[in-house]
Amino acid sequence: MNVYIVTDLEGISGVTTFAQTRDSDGELYQGARRLLMGDIAAAVDGCLAGGAARVCVLDGHGHPLNVIPELMHPGAEYICGRGFGVAPGLDESFDCGMLVGYHAMAHTPDGVLCHTQNSRTDARYWYHDREFGEIGQEAMIFGHFGIPVVMVTGDAAACRETREFLGDEVVTVAVKHGFSRESCRMVAPERARAMIREGAREALSRVGRCRPFTVPLPMPGRFEALVEPMPAGATQAQIDAAPRRRLEKVFEDQLHIYSFA
Numbered sequence: 001m002n003v004y005i006v007t008d009l010e011g012i013s014g015v016t017t018f019a020q021t022r023d024s025d026g027e028l029y030q031g032a033r034r035l036l037m038g039d040i041a042a043a044v045d046g047c048l049a050g051g052a053a054r055v056c057v058l059d060g061h062g063h064p065l066n067v068i069p070e071l072m073h074p075g076a077e078y079i080c081g082r083g084f085g086v087a088p089g090l091d092e093s094f095d096c097g098m099l100v101g102y103h104a105m106a107h108t109p110d111g112v113l114c115h116t117q118n119s120r121t122d123a124r125y126w127y128h129d130r131e132f133g134e135i136g137q138e139a140m141i142f143g144h145f146g147i148p149v150v151m152v153t154g155d156a157a158a159c160r161e162t163r164e165f166l167g168d169e170v171v172t173v174a175v176k177h178g179f180s181r182e183s184c185r186m187v188a189p190e191r192a193r194a195m196i197r198e199g200a201r202e203a204l205s206r207v208g209r210c211r212p213f214t215v216p217l218p219m220p221g222r223f224e225a226l227v228e229p230m231p232a233g234a235t236q237a238q239i240d241a242a243p244r245r246r247l248e249k250v251f252e253d254q255l256h257i258y259s260f261a
């Protein structure tokens, strides 16, 4: 069993504010990297306990290097950097995908650090007139290769969104419950890691029951975002009044879904 894990930072246990995820020079971000490594190690551990032969981790958050190499689980390979396209190294040799540290789509009221692709430009994506967040988008990319997503970890809103898109067989691990975009109730990272480890182990037993996510093709898509990123303290009224750009495109496959050029 070969597993491909994509990580993000906003849904990692212990991460609550954008100060932890955006400012790569900040001390809070350095702490978030250590929290990320704990959740990754737990997922890899669970995969190996569930019988995985190969676990590949893609460091998927915005910065080119979020993982701390010396803290990477020795049982995993990992991919980081920039300029590697949508799904580097992903192919049909993988049996399942996992999303670790994910968040709900933009404008989810209880979605901790919710956004879609860009948290500063209010970016939103629709395919076949259904709004997608990053969980659905990543599931489409795995689905292009015929690979099901079998586990998603993040906040409770991300887990709910996962079930809406992928059904009830996929394992969801809620490590926090949002009150608002930057506040939530959490379990301690140590407890979260135990849940993630157990979730990953359980998920590998469900690979045969989880279906790859597929959509009818060709697929009409729509993208909308602010022309300029908003400063961190911008009010909703300022965001609503700012100029937006809108793009439409018909996609021939489920892989190149981010490119509206």
Ligand SMILES: [Zn+2]
Pocket (backbone or CB within 6 Å): 008, 009, 010, 060, 061, 062
């Ligand atoms: Zn992110």
